[in-house]
Structure formats: C-alpha cells, structure tokens
Amino acid sequence: MKIDWHRKADAESVGESASLLRRSRRRGGLESGLESTFEATGTDDAASASHAGPSERERLDRLDEALATSHPAVTKVEQDAIKDEVLAGARSGLAKVNQGEPPQNFTLGEQIGLEAVILTNGERPSLFVRDGFVDLNAPDIGDWGLGLNRFQNVIRKVISSVGRIDVPVRPWFAGTCFVVAEGLVVTNRHVLEEIATQDAAGTWTLNWPDATTVDFVGEDGSAAATKFKVTGVAFAGPDPINRSINFAHLDMAILRVDPASNPTNPFPMPVTFETDTVQPKARGDLYVVGFPGQPRIWAFDGKPPTGHETTQVISTLFNNKFGVKRLAPGTVRIGAGEVARDEQNWICAHDASTLGGNSGSCVADLSGDGFRVVALHFAGANREQNWAHVAARLRDKLSNFSATFVP
Template identity: 35%
Template sequence: MRGGSPVATGPEQVFTEDLRAVAERVRGLLEAEVPESEEELPAREAAAEQIGRAAREERAKVLGAGVRGLEKLAAGRADDIDEDEYFGVEAIVLLEGRPAILVQGQDFASQQGDWALLDGQRPGIRQSIARVGRVEVSGHAGLDWLGTGFLVSPFAVMTNRHVAAEFAHADGRGGFVFRQGMGARIDTAEELGAPAGDGSFEFDVTEVLGIHQDVDMALLRVSPASGGGGPLPSPLALAADAPPDLVGRPVYVVGYPAADGRRNEPAAMSRIFMDVYNVKRLQPGTATAFLPDEDGAGAGAGVRAGAGFTMTHDCSTLGGNSGSPVFDLADHRVLGLHFGGRFGSANYAVPLFELTDDPLLERAEVNWV
C-alpha cells in the first residue's frame, strides 16, 4: 500500500479470507444500503440531511473504488490499480480489516468477516472497555481532554508521560504536582450519543504518583468523583510475561481516536468516518514486531519505548489514543501502553511485561498477572 493509512499492513496480510470474498462482501453492503426517505423535512433538517447524504455518497464512491482495487489485487493486477482504487482499498482495510468500532453502552456491535470472532470474546472485552477512560482536564488554555488512561491498580490509572505533562510537572523535590489552576479526571463513558451522566463513570485524579523518566508513562492516583462518583472497578490485569507467539498475535486497543490532519486526503477520510471522533472505540489488530530499542523501532524511525524493547501493532489508532492499553485478545491482559505511531509504518507501545520490577509500577501496586 502506498497511501497515508495508519494501518501499515497491506490487505493481503490483514485479511485471512480471499480478497475476492472481501470485495464481494463490501459490494453487498453497499447494495444493501437503505434508500433515502422521500418525506419532506423542515429546512434546517433538510440541510443536515443533504450534508449527510453527500457524505454517504462520497463513502460509497470511495468503497466502490476499493472493491475494484481488491479485485485487481486478487487477480494479480496490482500494477493496474489507480490512485482512487488504492485509496479505496485503504479505506476497506480501515473499515473492515482494522476497524475502529464505536463503543456504546459499554458494548460494541457484532462485526462481519475476520472480526466476527470478537463476539466470542465479548464478556472479556466489555470488562476491558469499562476500565478505560478519557483523560479530561480543567484549566488548560486550549484543550478539555488530552488522551486515554486505564485502571491498573485499586487506586491508579496509567497514561502517557506526554499526556500527564500537560497538567503536571516536577516539584523539584522528587515528586510531581498539578500545574497552577489545573485539574484532571478520568471519564469512562465518553461515548457517541451518550446522555449527560450522573458522574458515576468519572474518577477524579487526586495525585500524580509519578511521571516516568525513561518510559512514556505516567501513573495517576484516582478516587470516585465528588458529588456522585461510584466505586472504582477492579483493575485490569497487566501481563507479567510475554506470550511466546507475540508477533502476529490478535490484539485490541480501547481509546479515544481524534481527528488528525496529517493523514493523506483528510477531507475524504473524514467523510469515511463521518467526522465521528473523540469518543470511545474498540480497535482490533495484530502485534507486528518486538524490537530492541537501539533499533529505533524500525530503521530510521527514531522511536523508542525506553523499556529496552518496543512493541509495534497495526490497530488503527489516531491522535487521542495516546495512553491506550494494548490488550491480548486471548486473555485480555494488557500487553502494552500505546504511545504513538507513524502513518504507513507502525504504531508503537511500551511492552509492560518488560517493567515488572520497575519502582514506579511497584509503588502504584499494579495488577500483574
């Protein structure tokens, strides 16, 4: 693939089924779309519906080109694929092969194709979803949320150092404090269409336990939100050892992907995703590599986890996924802490099983399993 997709893996590696079958399934979905209603709408609603129709038409056009591209790939005619078809194939890889599935009501819709297997793991995935939240801030000059965090002990949430650094700094005595006039909380219920809650899914950040100096990680003490917060759920299980077959292993990320203008053709990609960002999603994929830090997580990448090794994956993460957990789909243990990515190259995570003796994690009493 030669575009700007966040999924570095090509369609031949992403899909286990024949590419012709993928093309046929996508074509069937396009043909099955329900026609628009002929009912006359009020002016304001009619304008919104016209915009929505244009977005759907653009999406259908892009996916239709992708179907043609997949058929050419299946026939061994990769050299005949034009730019529109390449872009369409990337869109199908994102939507079908490496989807970013909306989470609503702490649950997710059943998937077709390769990811139909998520249904069999639904109870474990739902447990994971409930322990991941959006890191929200007050008092910041330009932002009201910063990234993702997840519960790793009876009282601690893990996120990235570069997320926590937006609202906390060193106090000069070996500890960390909030920046002047700022506060933070974790909201585990920021979902598309979710009504305003009673605070039962929110937790206040009461202390910065530590910002790691070598790893892109921070640990935050949390407590039930004042004025209605419920008790903290039990923490996620962090993998104390690496699976023997890590590379190629199915994984998933839970987090809050945000719009990212660095993507190629941002307007068209925006239409594909219907401009739905900043809400909780389930993002399945595979672990793609486990590399020594001195290799820079890939030749010339200049990316280091700081844990001695870097784990890479091909889940379709975007900005806002910073601080997301990377779960093993088989047992739902957290394998890694996502900290960034390069479009067309890889997404990067700190392999947490390399840090079982780390003093900061010991102080936070993380739940190693």
C-alpha cells in the first residue's frame, strides 16, 4: 500500500472530522457539550461547551489499543508501518484540532488519523451484528449503546429484515436489501444493474436466474443462513445509474423474492417507513444496517476519487471482515430535501460509517422510536459521500408495494 502520508489532506473531509470531534455527544440520551480538550473555533457548537468528553489522551489510548489488536491482511512490516503512521497522524491531527488549525493545513496522514480516532472511539463505529443484535459492550460502541439498548426490541426487527444479495461470482454478493412486503425487497438500481440486464423494451433479466439469492442472516461467524431465491424485478428507477452519482436519478429498485424457496424459514417481516416528509431532520440520530464490502484498490489512470486512500487504510486496519451484517450509528448531516444540487428534493446526507456493500442499506431513525426507516442509502464512504433517498418523499414509488408505508 503506497500512501503519501505527508501530502495535503482533503480540507472538506478534515473539516467534517474536526466538526464531529468537537460536536456534542450524548450523556444518558441527552446532548452534552464540546470536547473539553478542544477549544471553540467560532462554530455553532460553541454554545454547547459545558460538558467534557474524552480527553485527547484517552482518544489516543483507545486508538492505540485498537491498533494493537487489529490484524490487517498485509505483511507484518507493512502492518507496523501503517499503524505507526496512523497513530502519529492522530496525535498531530488532534493537536491541530485543539489549536484551531485551518483544515487546509492538515496532511493526509493527519486526516486518516482523525478518521481512525472517530471509528475507534465510538463517534461513528461499524458494529458487527451477531445473534440478531450488536454487542452492547463492544469497546468502540461509545455512547451509542444507550440508545441502541433502549430500542433493542424494535431494532432487532429492523435488522432481521435486512438481507445480503448473493451471486455466484466474486465478491459473491452485490449489495444490501430490506423487506418492504411479503416476497419483495428494496435495493438500489445500481445494485440491480450488477445482477440483471435490461433490454430495449425495458424488461429485466437476471444474469444468474438460478443462483441469485437473499440471505437475511449473513452474520460474522454464523453458519446459519436463510436464503431465498430472487425471481425477478418488480420496479426500477427509470434512469440508468451506470456506476455514477446523479441526484436527479432514482437509485432504487424492488426485487421479487420467492418466500416458498426456503420452506424451513419464515420470510422476514417488512420494515415500517417514515411518512413525515420533513424527516429525517438535520442532527437527528440514525443507524444504517447493511453489508459493507471491501473497497476497490485504485488501479486506473488519473487521480483516485476523494476519500479513496482514507477508506483503503481504515478498512485495511479495522474492517477486514467484509460482506457480513453490520450496524453503523450516525447523524443526519443535511436534512430531507436540503442537499445541494438535489432538484428532486428526495435526498438527505448522513455520516454513518459505510463502504461499498452498504448500497441498498436501510437508514432507520434512532432519535424517535428506533423503528421507522427514514431513507434508502445509495452512496457513501465514511464522511465523504453519504447520501440516501428520503423514504417519505418516495411515497408514490413505494405505496404500491408496501402496506406499511401508508399510515
């Protein structure tokens, strides 16, 4: 892994990470204040600077412990070098945040170090799902355990409705989906384009009609599986996605799944959709359930996309089990219909930790009842490009398929 740790960082990414580290975290479900180790820098967060969060030393100690127990799939020499660079970047990056250093003055190593702190200190963890729920004692769960435990019963129901779309070619799965009605699951159109082909008349044909399934377990370490056969396409957004991001295009599809193809297991219950078109609102808490996949190594000419190196390093260190079910809590960064260049007013932005396989994940509320799905995730990598279609603004697209969507 060749990384120029000393080149200039992406200022926007650094600004997002620094803002997150300064922002209040919850204490008993209520907002606390700025981290005591960080000085207010003229942001809106300054008004909340009354309660202390983890100290800089505590953050570095937690990161050091996480690095000591991680086992990246690279050589021992490369492991040690990467860990040293990440810890050094975190140390100097936190110091710069504390001193109010402008984002443009950070290095890539410091950018990656801050991202590592955020992931391992509980600000934005990516938690394994095992036996239908997350480990509330996980060292990186941070303060999220309070809300997750409070809504555990209903969150379990949401988790059980989320499946992995398996295919017979590497990397053996295409994305995430979740149940909207008996025999129907929703995913992204760009996921559909990986498993099926559309002819000139608009008819879709599965590329592997006898070997495309949905597994609603897919947990790390689990030998169990509840696979149901995908039989066709019930709906697809009208515009091709072609592995690009266009806010004017609906990146959504609904697949038909045969409940009778697995007679030993009941088909999971559908999720309940949010119907309020102003939801989700900025700063509201949420969680994403899906199957993060291994990021692609950049092997093309030209400049890699923003955030590529950060994602590559972080996933190498901490996310070296891919394609298994995870829950990632986070916050709504930009509310429903308020994202720039979203002329359809059907997108929101969030900062939960995600990777490519999260395409098609459900985004559920964690501020209210923990049960309602507020959005369909379609693009993201950590805090670089986390976007989702707002569920309540897709009523005309979903109401024909999901009785739970209509109040």
